[in-house]
Amino acid sequence: MKSKIHSIFIYPLISLFAYLLKGTKENYDDFLTDNTNRIKRLEFLNINSESHKNSFFQDIKYxxxxxxxxYDKTFVNIYVDLEKNPESKCYGLYDFLKFVSMYYSSSMLSSRITNDNLYVKLIFNKNSFNDEESLTNLLRYMLLVYASRKVEFLYMDKTTLPKKAIEIVNNFEDKLNSSKFINFSKSKDLHVLTCEKKKEKFDIIWSSSKREIDLTDFNRVFDKFGQELKKDIKITNSPIYAYH
Structure with missing residues (x-):
């Protein structure tokens, strides 16, 4: 096992790669799943990590x-604190998207991993779903996993989730499984993820702040639960699915 000194020296290289390496995934067939039977024959480097505690450094040695x-793949079990939004930086170092990229770059640099894209499982404390903000953060974590283009599959255990969270996950699955990535852009607090499914393009839009922005020029718009919005539609910190 590599020493802590070795981790200190290699950390800057991993961090640089996390910024430079772009994800390449485009087609998201069966991206979200709770079925692990398909991967039973694979050999994994299993990592248990906590995104809100900056726990990446201690995992470099693996x-x-x-x-x-x-190993065939890296499987990262990420424990997520839904009281914290995924765009905020942990200890001022990096946000959740960068957190995923750090593991991706480690897999790319490692001689022990034979395939680059990660498998990720998001794990939540069931008691974490206390309010609307935690449900909103749940979806934003999932969307950033998708937007990274560095994750092959996202695993979610629905049996651990309350009813409203399951509705969000099911809507995500309905809209994004078998979809194609088009673009992901960030401008200050505004995030726009553009996808395509069955020749239909749509944007998933949210703000990481509390400001509200009027939405115009879209045909159909749905909230995080899959309910269609008809009037006074605004961009907020709760993602909406807006069809072109």
Whole structure:
């Protein structure tokens, strides 16, 4: 196992790669799933991590241990604190999107991993779903996993989720499974994820602040639960699905 000193020296390189390496995933067939049967024959480097505690540094050693076997994939179990929004920076270092990129770059640099894209499982404390903000953060975490283009599959255990959270997950699955990534852009607090499914383009839009922006020039718009919005539609911190 590599030492802490080795981790200190390699950390800047991993961080640089996290900024430079762009994800390449475009087609999201069966992206969200709760079925792990398909991967039982694969050999994984399993990592348990906490996005809100900056726990990446202690995991570097697992990617560069020359005594470890060769792995097919990296499977990262990420414990998420829904009281924190995914765009905020942990200890001023990096947000959730960068957090995912750090593991991706480690897999790319490691000689122990034979395939680059990650498998990710988001894990929540069931008691975390206390209010509307936690439900909104749930969806934003999922959307950033998709937008990274660095994750092959996202696993969610629906049996651990309350009813409203399941509605959000099911709507995400309905809209984004078997979709195609088009673009992801950020301008200050505004985030726009553009996708295509069955030749229909749509934007998923949200703000990471509390400001509200009027939405215009879209045919159909749905909220995070899949309910169609008819009037006075605004961009807020709760993502909406807006069809062109």
């Amino acid at each position: 990617f560069f241990d020359k005594k470890s076997p060769l």
